[in-house]
Amino acid sequence: MSRTHKRTSQTGMGASLMKKHFGQHLLRNPLVVKSIVEKAKIKPTDIVLEIGPGTGNLTVKLLEKAKRVIAIEFDPRMVVELQKRMQGHQYAKKLEIIQGDAIKIDFPFFNVCVANLPYNISSPFVFKLLTHEPIFRHAVVMFQREFAMRLIARPENNLYCRLSVNTQLLSEVKHLLKVAKNNFKPPPKVDSSVVMIKPRNPRPEIQFTEWDGFIRLCFLRKNKTLGAIFKQKKVLLMLEENYKTYTALKNIKIPKNRKTMKEMVLDVLKKTKYSDKRARTLDIDDFLL
Known part of the structure; x- marks a missing residue:
């Protein structure tokens, strides 16, 4: 060692x-x-x-x-x-x-x-x-x-x-x-x-692999706003691939007229009012929201 x-x-x-x-x-x-x-x-x-x-x-x-x-x-x-x-x-x-x-x-x-x-x-x-x-x-x-x-x-x-x-x-x-x-x-x-x-006993009821992937994204550049991070092309492409994998595994049919991944991300950021926030300022409750 x-x-x-x-x-x-x-x-x-x-x-x-x-x-x-x-x-x-x-x-x-x-x-x-x-x-x-x-x-x-x-x-x-x-x-x-x-x-x-x-x-x-x-x-x-x-x-x-x-x-x-x-x-x-x-x-x-x-x-x-x-x-x-x-x-x-x-x-x-x-x-x-x-x-x-x-x-x-x-x-x-x-x-x-x-x-x-x-x-x-x-x-x-x-x-x-x-x-x-x-x-x-x-x-x-x-x-x-x-x-x-x-x-x-x-x-x-x-x-x-x-x-x-x-x-x-x-x-x-x-x-x-x-x-x-x-x-x-x-x-x-x-x-x-x-x-x-x-x-913690019991543990929080989360899917840890998905949670960790989300936190990893948020801290890609912890001084950047979440809006700037999640609007990056490579991040949006990854989210798109993950979405397709998830729907395939769950046998969920993707709507033909669904919003683009960028539009979906922007909607979430707007709804939660987290677009201008930075990962370094957020506590666990913020991430769980």
Whole structure:
């Protein structure tokens, strides 16, 4: 993994395993580990899914609290080190280790997720979490700080984007703590932040793929008006193709005298009075209107 912060003991063992192309960094502050575990609010009956356990510093602390920990680790060398560390450990039977890509693996059942992610999988991981079934209680995840700030950004904030809207639509997201880069060895280039993601239960009654496509369009140029975005030729062509696909799938006959796609779009914009509004100023209720 790239740009991930691996948690391990403060011995030379972990440092010798670091690979630059994985962007691995050792979290050397035990107080941060303790804080993450406390904020995860783990119950004795919980199954915890840990992403990126490294050599197990956080893993051991999670095992002290949870009924069971399932750890998914991409780096096979780290898997070997974690297995060695847990040999003969009092909590060894409570730990299951899976070597693989967290984006591609089907997650087993879990109550709480604790993750420490590289930047390049942060966005797909968040969407995987938010659409995971069954709904879990919450996730406590460490991201690069700017990515974390996008998750919690509100309208008018420069970081407000499609990620902000979708995350806040499907969950309550809260910033828990900032982790300065000097807490890692070697220190990464940027600070990190830990956030809690609590899925909404029940989820909003929307077709998420269609919703996400709509939000993606709105944020094509978030400083442009919606009118300017939806009047673009390529956007109108795409909407036309989508409309034809939808009517074909639903076996709906298209009226011969129907309005053009541009006329239909202009009618909606006029009716909602959103033609002159910009995506960066709209909250979730505006998009749902």
